[in-house]
Amino acid sequence: METELNTIQTTNSSVVEHDALLMQIALYAGELLIRNGAEMYRVEETMVRICESGGICGINPFVTPTLIFIAAGNGKNFLYAKNIKKRSNDISKIALVNDFSRHFVAGHIDISQAMARLRAIDEHKGYPYGLLLVATGIACGIFAVLVGGKFGDFIAAFLASVVAVYIGDKITARSRTVFTANFVASMFVGIIAVASFQIKLVDNLDNIIVGAALALVPGVAFTAGIRDFISGDLISGIARIGEAVLVAIAIAFGVGSILMGYSLLGDL
Structure with a gap:
């Protein structure tokens, strides 16, 4: 009898550990998705x-842009929560x-390996940071040209955006x-735009500011907020759209403060 009882207790303990680990894996996967800008329904x-x-x-x-709750039903007393402090x-x-999730569900990834896979994804560096800066500068410079700028506008917008x-x-x-962060960054956009105008590299400030500020505009966050609204995640939609509006205001204030100071000096 004692042997059977010990066997049952061992089995129950193994099931509990398995379920707890599985929910932690799910929570970690959800955290990675939120921290990197995924929609709530995903x-x-x-x-x-x-x-x-x-x-x-x-x-x-229960998922929001700043907090995740996950609870198990069917009488299992599991509840995990994670606070999301930073998002990108x-x-x-x-x-x-997403690729990890498909392979895990299909049984191609063992539960003992799942956490290590997720940590590897979390530490994934992607493209070199310098390459991303150069690509951002080129894109913003080209946009400055598309709105009517010249080669000088391309150079100034490239430098300002980087x-x-x-x-x-x-x-x-x-x-x-x-x-x-966005207020200070947009101030440097205004400073470089004014400096470029002063040294006669460009003929006007508009093309540089429009092109360089493109790198700071929260278009992805705003779009994700709209998608959350459409899918019925109202709290997330409001939070993301509100954050996007706040970023847009910060950009406007940052550039505007530099232009106002330049205007008070009588040069604009």
């Missing part, structure tokens, strides 16, 4: 599928987590406030 669907593939049904996820937009990591993105990333790494 996060919930991924978490549910990972849990159901391991035999845990009746999962109740990295489509490559979203694609990697400096703004670099400074914005450095501030973001040390601050949780999106307003501060």
Whole structure:
């Protein structure tokens, strides 16, 4: 009798550990998706599928841009939560987590290997940072030309966007406030635009500001917010659209403060 009881207890303990690990895997996958800009319905669907593939049904996820809850139904007392402090937009990591989810559900990834796979995705560096800055500068410079600029506008917009993105990333790494990073970064856009105008590299400020500010505009976040609204995730939609509007205001204030100061000096 004691042997049978010990066997039952061991089995129950193994099941509990399996279910707890599975829910932690689902929570980590959901965290990676949110931190890299995925839609809420995608996060919930991924978490549910990972849990159901391991035999845990009746999962109740609650997902917002800043907090994840996941609870197990059917009488299982499991509840996990994760606070999301920083978010960005990295489509490559979203694609990697989606690929992980499909392989995990299909049984191609063992549960003992899942956490290591997710950590590898979390630490994935992607393209070199210098290459991303150069690509950003080229895109913004070309946009400045498309709106009527010349070669000088391309050079100025290239330089302004690279400096703004670099400074914005450095501030973001040390601050949780999106307003501060975008405000300071957009101020450098205004400073470089005014300096380019002063040295006669460009004929007007409009093309540079429009082109360089393109790198800071929260278009992806705003679009994700609209998609959350359409899919019925109203809290997430409001939060993301509100954050996008706040970033847009920060950009306007940053550039506007430099132009106002330049105007007060009588040169604009």
